[in-house]
Amino acid sequence: xxxxxxxxxxxxxxxxxxxxxFVLLPVLFLGTLLIVVLSxxxxxxxxxxLSTIAVFAGCLQxxxxxxALIRHNAGSAVVIEKKExxxxxxxVDRRR
Numbered sequence: 001x002x003x004x005x006x007x008x009x010x011x012x013x014x015x016x017x018x019x020x021x022f023v024l025l026p027v028l029f030l031g032t033l034l035i036v037v038l039s040x041x042x043x044x045x046x047x048x049x050l051s052t053i054a055v056f057a058g059c060l061q062x063x064x065x066x067x068a069l070i071r072h073n074a075g076s077a078v079v080i081e082k083k084e085x086x087x088x089x090x091x092v093d094r095r096r
């Protein structure tokens with residue numbers, strides 16, 4: 001269960017860095033479906049399967065939230081140097 005929690009938190013952090021909020025719902029659905037299939041295959045009880053799903057969902061969302069907050073705070077602290085766009089000159093604009 002600890003390994004699941006650590007992996008889900010790290011995976012949630014990776015999702016938070018790379019994707020927007022709307023990716024959580026499909027990942028939660030697919031992960032829950034996978035946990036249900038594995039629980040049935042290993043003949044786990046309903047309580048164990050439910051607690052595994054709760055740990056999965058909670059850690060995934062926690063990791064996403066932490067990385068989104070870090071990205072938000074770091075994004076406002078880092079100043080990105082913006083370059084001026086190249087000026088396009090035509091032969092009419094040139095004056096000597």
